[in-house]
Amino acid sequence: MAKLYHLFAVFCVSILLALGQDLSCIDPGCSTEEDRAILWPFEDPNFFLQCEESPWELVRRPCMDKLLFDFQRQECVDPYKWEPPCPGEELLPQCPRVVCRTPHDQRRLWPHEDPSNFLQCVPAPRGGMEALTRECNAGTLFSWTLQRCLEAELWERDCTFEDTTTETTEETTEETTEGTTTPGTTAEPERGICPVPICAVQDPRLYPHTDWTLYYACIPDVNGFWVPLERPCGAGTFFHFGRQLCVFMVDWEDFCL
Structure with a gap:
């Protein structure tokens, strides 16, 4: 069943890619010796173009075993390795700034400017929550989308810290007085207060x-x-x-909010 699913997935990917790819950055030809040594992409990546003599002209050749032609690698590759010959400029979303306000925020892992690290909300020594930098294991990088560290060869950047506008920075800038934050940081949320329980009678509950x-x-x-x-x-x-009972951070909830 797994093999059939894999073959079906490969087939679907091939069909989607074959619907049309951008070749505007490529000008295939056989006019020079250098051109004739290059394998050229075709609109359908299940095929590629090769220069053949008598006279020199481009001839379409197929990739075998459900592989797709990768122009940069100059070979047919597995579909998950395939990259378009003229990749468009993909605009990545802005990476979110860490917030430790709600239980949902506190369970989430947050991206760091260095992808070999990530941020996690933990209780601060003096109360409240703070963002602590954690390191991924060696050879892995943090994926904000998947919420875990991946092997470097499987990792893809899914957000960016670049182009942070001055306007955004100004919004997060406050006077450095008690209860405020320094420029470019996220203000710490107000801490939930748990009242001291009243033990008028025997009470087995923990508070x-x-x-x-x-x-x-x-x-x-x-x-x-x-x-x-x-x-x-x-x-x-x-x-x-x-x-x-006492639990680890991943299972903890704030009942003082």
Whole structure:
């Protein structure tokens, strides 16, 4: 079944490419010795053009085994390796700037100007969330679209940090006072506040803390009154009120928002 799916995919790609490719940058011919040594692209990439003598003229030749002719490589290649001979100038979207405001933002990985890195929202030591730079494994690069690091040969740039307008920079520039940010950075969102629980009676539930590495448990004091006591999570984990336990960042949600 997998083999049939692969063959069907190759067939579909070949049909789509054969619907027409831009050859405006190519001027095939056999007038010079250099021209005659070149294999030229045809409108349908399942074929290519080759100069043959008597007299010199372009003759269409097919690629075999469902391969497509790649002009840059001068050979027939697998469809997933094929590139158009006259690639158009593709405008990449602007890479989003990291924001750690909502639980959805905090679960997402964010692009870095160096694609061997990416940004991840993590709880800050003094409260709130901050963007921390993470490194991809050696030989891999981060894909914003796929939300993971890929092998370098499979990676394609899917956004750009270039051409950031002055207007955009000015919008993110604020006076460097408490609660604001420096030019070109994203303001840290307001931190959710978790109230200290009231332990009037015995309560087996654990409650979220404003510091996500802690939680509250209702414990009796020396006088027999139930009071909220701070408890720490294990290293690298954060308290999840819904699950009533400490979890890793990928599973964590902010119940203080």
